[in-house]
Amino acid sequence: MTGRILGIAGPTVAVDLPGLRLYDLVQVGESRLIGEAVRLEPGRAILQVYEDTRGLAVGEPAVSLGRPLTVQLGPGLLSGMYDGLQRPLERLARLTGPFIATGASPSPLDPELRCRFTSERKPGDVVRTGDCLGELHEGRFRHPVLAQVSGTIAAIAQGEVNPAQGVGLMADGSGIAACTVWPVRHPRPCLKKLSPTLPLVTGQRAIDFLFPMARGGTAIFPGGFGTGKTILEQNIAKFASVDVVVYVGCGERGNEMAELLEEFAGLSDPWSNRPLMERTVVIANTSNMPVAAREASIYTAVAMAEYYRDLGCHVLLLADSISRWAEALREISASLEEMPGEESYPTYLSSRLAAFFERAGTVRTLNGRTGSLSMILSVSPPGGDFTEPVTQACLRTAGAFFMLDTSLAHRRHFPAINWFQSYSLYTADMVRHFSGEVSGEWGELRGRCQDLLQREETLREVAEIVGVEGLQDADRLLMRLAERIREEFLCQNAYGDDAFSPPERTVALIRELVERYDAALARLKEGALPDELPSTEAG
């Protein structure tokens, strides 16, 4: 089908393509930009175009691709960096130079890639659609190749193959494709959803110990600018106890994406000791890339994440920041002249977000394995004000909330997670797990820690008025200890050796601090002045 461009306004383009279905992809203009049909009207369709439309002219051709936005899934995804439409950025740079040009779209999966294929099947075997024909090896991951049609196998490869060429032939002449193509806006199906029971260790004490995250769970952390969202996302990407990490830089800085690639290249996964990039996929839509692709980027990412979940992996999707996605949605909605809701966001913002969160979870996959997809998303509330629509919509669905506090960040307390306002709905299950697997005292120490911090807060208010010197010795001791909990336990410098704290170390650290406090308090009761107390000679 070929039509013409009727009108253009920013990223939205009107075309006269009859027969389009909603969300079909369309190529527009001489420069063949890709767009997606977002509204159908008699005689015209409205597209949201994923690339800069500058230079596009009315009357130029529009061609339907007859399919929605899809991703290619298969070996070779890992360790790559893609844009929001799954264009491989490294190969794109080799093709078009250091500046991104419009219209170029190299194939997402490396067409030169070679990997091992093992199969139990042989020519002559009769198979049905969905049967597993064999497995492609990508490092320690096994990608099943499924029959796309029922019939008899005519030829099937064994050993080293080039997945782009397929792995065999059916008797009806159709090829056996090695890779899967999946429409990104469709959740991949599973047999059933299970409730999350296992922890997702992040290596961040403030999270693992106080507000633990579950595999298959969802968490958000809102925070104003400079509160440490990106550093926290990146730290979690480095240290999380999962098999695969999909990291989406959604509408953020180009320098950060470059830094992530460079830094990750030299690191290894602390759990498997394999190079970190072997478990990482990066999606980058920087803030100066087109907004429509930003809107699509989180779907591209989640489809990839679901794919690895279906291989039986524990997958973590990190997005920095979901607010930029919401703003892209708002921009597109405005250019479609839709009726605006709160703060001009479209009224479907919260249902879209909820549907996105719904794609997280621990599942029994179609072939009976267990996999999980967890999400940890940062939120960038305007002016650092959490009453805004995106934070509020996220709060309604997310299972954990780590509140990043601007005043903590200003005092260089990082990660700036506020220990009073944050919460995790997974706490009870995770504490039970840590108590069983790591230390029997986990739950009790957690309670002590929270109690000490709470009492410090009350005392601090008093000290503001009378000065620390005006407090009783026992109270000064508590303040001193709570300060150490904050500075030595809750703070973790991302640039030092302490950036990753495995659960054993986490619990040992807090145990030591609490024991010290108990001992000092006992000495104080006996009438001695413990070393922990600074002298109070006032001038």
Place this chain on the structure above:
Amino acid sequence: MRLSEHIYKTVASIRGPLLFAERIARARIGEVVRIACPGGDTVEGEILKIEGETVLIQVFGETRGLSLGASVVFTDQVKKAPLSEEAIGRIFDGSFTPIDGAPMYAAKRWGAITGAPINPTSRARPEEFIETGITSIDLLNTLVKGQKLPIFSCAGLPAKEMAAAILRNARLSAGGSFVTVFVALGLPHHEFSFYMDVLAGMQGNFVAFINRAGEPVMGRLLAPRLGLAVAEYLAFTHGMDVLVLITDMTNYCDALREVSTAREELPGRRGYPGYMYSDLASLYERAGRIKGVAGSVTMLPVVTMPEDDVTHPIPDLTGYITEGQIVLSRELHRRGIFPPVDVLPCLSRLMQRGIGAGRTREDHRAIADTLYKLYAKGRDLRRLEAIVGREGMAEGDRALLDFAEQMEHELVHQGDERRAIAESLDKGAALAAKFAGRGT
């Protein structure tokens, strides 16, 4: 593609800086048009929106005198900037017309003014130190090549004197060809003459784009893009390190709001358009370095915070895009400190990589951390001092109060003096040493 220019006399309406023309065939989005009035004046414009045969044109120049009888010439080209290293030493207005009396040069190349995003995989990490000569930046919030670091100011604070100091003093301590692109938006007359004097003293090592307060607001939206197109050209074609200083982004955003309102778009927070984040990012993100290519674009935008409010959309969105911020303080200014930089809320996120042995000096991190820690404590104690009085405070606490005072007067305050990094480091180390062991 049309092969020639087309002329239409079908202007249907004019509204502020916007003009609607009808019965236009094959218009191109972003296409440059020239609008000629019957009187003889010609202004430029750009196509913003096309709906069938009706196009919406944003006029760059003066709209006064335009009439429905104007003829519109469609050029089939998007807006481009004339690029050449001959731009160095020249002063232009917001539409690239020279205002320094010399004739326009012949372009070596024409480049689209919007630029294209740098592929993140091609970006090189910013990590080379730029010396601004200001201690509170160089020592405590170091600027590196390829960074974007805004200055958050308030109305009435000496941001322009600080900008001037940077224009005069910034250089690469490691050497190399360095040039400043200066972009001024909505400049009132007294500031205009001030900056012209500053430029006159710079021995031609600049390119300036100046949009004055009385000139069309569209020039405020164009000038930064022209400046950045030139900066990218000098950086990535000629291997120069380019510092782009833009003042004042608040005028830019107000122009954006004005045009958006004229377009009857839905207003966002405080009336600024919902796409302001993306729009600002399309400027700020042009800072950077490229792997395997010499040169860099570094950006220092000045933002005047309306109502001194850092949560106002302009500083807020800026902070979300840039890599740190330098914050000026009314209180320090009142106390005669220049530049009045409040180092506590300041941050250079890329400092870590730009300092240390081989870049500045190996003790840089340690000195900066010590100063920062002591100063933060001292500032905290000022609140206590206000309640209990200095006499009621412990000896160590009083030392910290003194430290904060001296840090402001001796380190942050520097008047007209330019300090090389070694000098800043020495001064900082001396101050820290003086108080070593005295604060609790």
